[in-house]
Each structure stands twice: as structure tokens, then as C-alpha cells.
Amino acid sequence: MSDDPLRVVIADDNPVVRAGLTALLSAHPDFLVAGQAADGREAHEEARRHRPDVILLDVRMPRVDGLTALPHLVPLAPVLMTTYSGETGIVHEALRLGASGYLVHGEFTAEQLLAAVRDATVGRAHLTPTASTALLTAVRATPACTSTCASATNPTPTPGELPSSAHHFPQTPSQAQAVVAHSLLSQREVEVMELIASGMTNQQIATTCFISQKTVKNHINRIFAKLNADNRGQAIALWHALGKAAAHG
Structure with a gap:
């Protein structure tokens, strides 16, 4: 493991x-504000210049706002939202769009930020x-939808040149890509999702569950369809988030 x-x-x-976040991070040798x-x-x-390990991103900013920039930043590094905006639609x-977490100012300690x-x-x-709470509200209020429906309702911008001005913020929750709830999955699918979240490969899951890799792939395809997730990382991030939210609910 690198000591950098x-x-x-x-x-x-x-x-x-910015100064406050910089001070919190710079006080620890394990972090460098690049x-x-x-x-x-x-x-x-x-991000393109410094190739960071993580990006902390506000939502409401002039010219190009956080949600507009987000899909362009996600391919470069994990993005952690740090903002005063806690509206359900914005969190959702x-x-x-791929944020790796969402921290509302005033609700986290320095140690929680570092973690x-x-x-x-x-x-x-x-x-x-x-x-x-915002995510759970969206989950409870939004019926499941197919990926086609989600992409048609709220198409994800294609990474490339950023626009010169900010887009409008969403006024209502987008459909389903954050709809992650245990009630959507069968018991076997919950088991497979937990193993995915633990970092296991398809082969390791097959061995653990005594099933073939083809069966694992079929389970994963159904899980992604039910969760409206495009990839493993997105499913895992939302699974962990909903698990923590449920534990506090």
C-alpha cells in the first residue's frame, strides 16, 4: 500500500x-489538497491537471454548477459532494450521476470527512x-422504472467539453437509478449483492454460493435491472448508502 x-x-x-476544508484535510499527513x-x-x-484521488464538489456554484460538472469529473476521480444543498431531487x-457520497455541511465532523x-x-x-433522508424519501416515493425509462427521462450528459454556463437544477427526483431497497430483491439476490459489495469477483461469488458463474451473471443482470444501476460501482455505492440510511431509520 502506498504511503503517499x-x-x-x-x-x-x-x-x-474552501479554506475550512483545506485546513481540515491539511492538518493530517495522509491528505494533500492538490x-x-x-x-x-x-x-x-x-482535476485534469492534478489527477487527484478524490474531488470534493459543491452543488450550487456560478457559471458551471456541481451537477453539470459531475459526469465530467466522475471519469477522472471519485467525487464526494460537500454542500449546503440537501434537497431530495439534488441528492438523488x-x-x-455517479457521486461517491453526499455530505451536507454542518452534519459531519472532521473525522467523518476524512473517513x-x-x-x-x-x-x-x-x-x-x-x-x-432525502434518498429514502425518493426511494419510497418513486416507483421502479426500467433503465430505458430512466435514461429517457433524465439522460446522463456525455463526458466531454463542459458548457460555459450552468444548467438548471432538477426540481423533482430523477427516476430510479438510486432506487436501491432490499424489498426489490429476492433473498438470493440480496446475498449476491452483499457479496458484490464486499468486493468479490463473479468466480468468488460462484464458489461461495455453490452456483455456476453463468448463474451469478444472471443474478447480477437481474439485480442491476431492479436497482437501475449501470455498473458494479454504482450499485455498491447506493447499496452501502441505503444500508446506512436504513440503519439510522
Whole structure:
């Protein structure tokens, strides 16, 4: 394991918030603030320049906001939302677009922030209470939908050049990619999902469950369809997030 500090880019239009986050991270030798940005475009530029391990991203910023920048940043590094915005639709949309966690200011300690940054590098999501409540509200209020429906209702922007101005924020929750609830899955699918979340490969899952790899793939395809997840990482992040939220609910 590398002893190099985790490199972080902080994006927030409020210089006081940037300074505070920088101070919290810089106080620990395991973290290095590699760059700072005041909007989504600058965040993209800083991420491409510094290749950080994690990006801390605000939602409401001038010119290019966090949700607009998010799909362009996710391919570069795990993105942890750090923001005052706790609205249900925004939390839901941020997770749908690939955020690795959602922390609302005033609801996390310095140690919780450090743990969230560390865990983001291994795909383990952290949500503060407001974000957990918002996500559960969206889950309970939104019926399941096919991936086709989700993409047609809220298409994910294709990574590339960022627009010069911010998009409007979503006013209602997007469909289903964050709809992760144990009640959607069979008992066997829950078992397989737990093994996926533990980091097992298809072969390891097959051995553990005494089933073939083809059967594992069939289970995974059904799990992804029910959760409306496009990939393992997205399913795992939401699974962990909903598990924590349920534990506090």
C-alpha cells in the first residue's frame, strides 16, 4: 500500500468553505489538497491537471454548477459532494450521476470527512442524515422504472467539453437509478449483492454460493435491472448508502 497522501481537489465558490476544508484535510499527513476551484469548469481543469484521488464538489456554484460538472469529473476521480444543498431531487440526481457520497455541511465532523474521503477511493459511500433522508424519501416515493425509462427521462450528459454556463437544477427526483431497497430483491439476490459489495469477483461469488458463474451473471443482470444501476460501482455505492440510511431509520 502506498504511503503517499491522498490527493484532493476542492471545488466550492465560497472561499471560506474552501479554506475550512483545506485546513481540515491539511492538518493530517495522509491528505494533500492538490488544487482548488470556484466552479465546475475550474474543478474539471484542476482535476485534469492534478489527477487527484478524490474531488470534493459543491452543488450550487456560478457559471458551471456541481451537477453539470459531475459526469465530467466522475471519469477522472471519485467525487464526494460537500454542500449546503440537501434537497431530495439534488441528492438523488447527484447519486444518479455517479457521486461517491453526499455530505451536507454542518452534519459531519472532521473525522467523518476524512473517513468519507478515504472510503470514496474504494467505492464506499457516505451520506449525512439529511442526504440519507432525502434518498429514502425518493426511494419510497418513486416507483421502479426500467433503465430505458430512466435514461429517457433524465439522460446522463456525455463526458466531454463542459458548457460555459450552468444548467438548471432538477426540481423533482430523477427516476430510479438510486432506487436501491432490499424489498426489490429476492433473498438470493440480496446475498449476491452483499457479496458484490464486499468486493468479490463473479468466480468468488460462484464458489461461495455453490452456483455456476453463468448463474451469478444472471443474478447480477437481474439485480442491476431492479436497482437501475449501470455498473458494479454504482450499485455498491447506493447499496452501502441505503444500508446506512436504513440503519439510522
